[in-house]
Amino acid sequence: MQTEQLATKNIRQLLLELAIPSIIAQLVNVAYNMVDRIYIGQLANGTKAMAALSVTLPIITLITAFTQLFGIGGAPIAAIRLGEGNKEEAERTMMNSFVLLLLWGFILTIIILLFQKPLLxxxxxxxxxxxxxxxxxxxxxxxxxxxMITLGMNAYINTQGNARMGMMTVLIGAILNIVLDPIFIFQFHMGVAGAALATIISQSVSCFWVMLFLLSSKSTLHLRKKYIHLKYKTSLAIMALGISPFTMSATESLLQISFNNSLKLYAGTIGVAAMAILVSLWQFIMLPLQGLCQGAQPIMSYNYGAKNYQRVKDTFKLCLGLCVGFGLVAQVIMMIFAKTFVSIFSSDPSTIHFTSWALRIYLMGAGLFGAQITCQQSFMALNQPKISLLMAVTRKIILLIPMIYILPHVIGGTPFALNMSHSIASLVNNGGKTFSVLLAEPISDILAATITTTMFMRFYKKMD
Incomplete structure (x- = not known):
C-alpha cells in the first residue's frame, strides 16, 4: 500500500485492510503464546509446569516492555514524519530504534542469565x-x-500501511513454533525447556524475515548505515512516546508478580498455575483489540501529521465501536464456555474447576477494556506521550495493584466473598481472599475505562 492512500482512501475500507491482517497476526500470536502452555499443561506434572511458566511471564513481559519503549514508541513518529513529507527523519527514527533494540537486547540477556533464580x-x-x-x-x-528485533521492527512495517507483510512476520514464527513444540517437548523429552527452544528458533526466523523486508526495495522506509549513530533528540523522542507502552508492559509484569504472590499465599500452586491460563485467555481478547488499534494507528498518525483532523476523528470513532463490540462479545462467549476454554490448557479436574471459576470473575470487566485500549492507543498515535503514560499508570499502578493487596483484607472475610468462593474452598488455603484478589481485575478495568475515555473525549473535542 502506498502511504498516500492513508490520506485519501475510504476510512472503513482502509481500516479493514490494515486491521484484518493485524488482527489475524494477533490471533496467530495468541496461538503462538498458547501453544507452549497447551503442550506444557499436558505433561505429567502439568500443573507444576504451568505454575513454573507463570513465574517466568514477568521476565518475558519486561522484555516486551523494552521492545515497546524503543520499537513501538518510534513507529508512530515515523508515520507522522511521512505524513509531513519528511522521509529522511522517518528513516533516522527507524534506525535509531534498531540500534537501541540491539543494545538493550544484549543488556537484558546478560541480566536475565545472571540473576534469573532470585528474580523467579x-x-x-x-x-x-x-x-x-x-x-x-x-x-x-x-x-x-x-x-526484540522481530516485535520492535515489525511495527515499522505496519506503520507504513503494509499490514499484510507485518502479519506474515507473526504467521511464519507461529507456524514454525507450532511444528517445533511437540518435537522438542515430547519427542526429544525436553519438557518446558523444549518449549523455550522452539520459541527462540521461531523468533529468529521471524527476525530474519523482518530484516530482509526492511532492507528490500518493497519497503518505503529503509535501514541505512548513515543513521547508525544514535541521535540524542531522535532517541529521546522515541522513548518519550514509547514510555507509555513501556509502562503498560512493565506494570503488567509487576501486575503478574502481584497476582502470583497473592494467589500463591491464598490459593497455593493451583492458583499460580491458573494465573498462566487466565493470562493466556485474556490475550485472546486483548491482542485482537491491539490488532484493531494497530490498523487505525497509521491512518491516525499520518493524517494528524498532515493536519487532516476530521479524518483522524472518523478513524477513532470507527475503531472505538469495533473494539467495544469485540470486547463485549468475546467476554460473554468466554464466560459462558469457561470450562471448555480452560480444558484446552489442562487435563487435571481440580485445575479445570478452579480456573473456570476464576475466569468468570477475572473477565467481568473485560468488555469495557475495548474503550480503554482504543483511547490509550489513540493518545499514542497522536503523539501525546504524557497523557498516554498517565492513563497507562492509572489502570495498573493506581487502581489494580493496590486493590490486589487491599481487597482481601477488606472483603476477603465477608459473607459475600465466602459465598462466592464456596465451590473452590476445598482446593485453596483461603477461598474468600482468593476471590477478592481476582475481583480486583474487573473493578479496575471498569474504573480505568471510564477515566481514559473521559480524558480522550476532552482531547478529541479540541481537535480542529
Whole structure:
C-alpha cells in the first residue's frame, strides 16, 4: 500500500485492510503464546509446569516492555514524519530504534542469565517450580535479541500501511513454533525447556524475515548505515512516546508478580498455575483489540501529521465501536464456555474447576477494556506521550495493584466473598481472599475505562 492512500482512501475500507491482517497476526500470536502452555499443561506434572511458566511471564513481559519503549514508541513518529513529507527523519527514527533494540537486547540477556533464580523467587516461584522455571527462562533469554528485533521492527512495517507483510512476520514464527513444540517437548523429552527452544528458533526466523523486508526495495522506509549513530533528540523522542507502552508492559509484569504472590499465599500452586491460563485467555481478547488499534494507528498518525483532523476523528470513532463490540462479545462467549476454554490448557479436574471459576470473575470487566485500549492507543498515535503514560499508570499502578493487596483484607472475610468462593474452598488455603484478589481485575478495568475515555473525549473535542 502506498502511504498516500492513508490520506485519501475510504476510512472503513482502509481500516479493514490494515486491521484484518493485524488482527489475524494477533490471533496467530495468541496461538503462538498458547501453544507452549497447551503442550506444557499436558505433561505429567502439568500443573507444576504451568505454575513454573507463570513465574517466568514477568521476565518475558519486561522484555516486551523494552521492545515497546524503543520499537513501538518510534513507529508512530515515523508515520507522522511521512505524513509531513519528511522521509529522511522517518528513516533516522527507524534506525535509531534498531540500534537501541540491539543494545538493550544484549543488556537484558546478560541480566536475565545472571540473576534469573532470585528474580523467579521474587516473581512467585517456590521449591516445586524453581527448577522448571529456570530451565525455561535460561533458553528463552538467549533469544532475547531476536524477540526484540522481530516485535520492535515489525511495527515499522505496519506503520507504513503494509499490514499484510507485518502479519506474515507473526504467521511464519507461529507456524514454525507450532511444528517445533511437540518435537522438542515430547519427542526429544525436553519438557518446558523444549518449549523455550522452539520459541527462540521461531523468533529468529521471524527476525530474519523482518530484516530482509526492511532492507528490500518493497519497503518505503529503509535501514541505512548513515543513521547508525544514535541521535540524542531522535532517541529521546522515541522513548518519550514509547514510555507509555513501556509502562503498560512493565506494570503488567509487576501486575503478574502481584497476582502470583497473592494467589500463591491464598490459593497455593493451583492458583499460580491458573494465573498462566487466565493470562493466556485474556490475550485472546486483548491482542485482537491491539490488532484493531494497530490498523487505525497509521491512518491516525499520518493524517494528524498532515493536519487532516476530521479524518483522524472518523478513524477513532470507527475503531472505538469495533473494539467495544469485540470486547463485549468475546467476554460473554468466554464466560459462558469457561470450562471448555480452560480444558484446552489442562487435563487435571481440580485445575479445570478452579480456573473456570476464576475466569468468570477475572473477565467481568473485560468488555469495557475495548474503550480503554482504543483511547490509550489513540493518545499514542497522536503523539501525546504524557497523557498516554498517565492513563497507562492509572489502570495498573493506581487502581489494580493496590486493590490486589487491599481487597482481601477488606472483603476477603465477608459473607459475600465466602459465598462466592464456596465451590473452590476445598482446593485453596483461603477461598474468600482468593476471590477478592481476582475481583480486583474487573473493578479496575471498569474504573480505568471510564477515566481514559473521559480524558480522550476532552482531547478529541479540541481537535480542529
Amino acid at each position: 523467587y521474587v516473581f512467585g516461584a517456590n521449591k516445586e517450580t524453581i527448577h522448571l522455571g529456570s530451565s525455561y527462562i535460561t533458553i528463552y533469554a538467549l533469544g532475547t535479541i531476536f524477540v
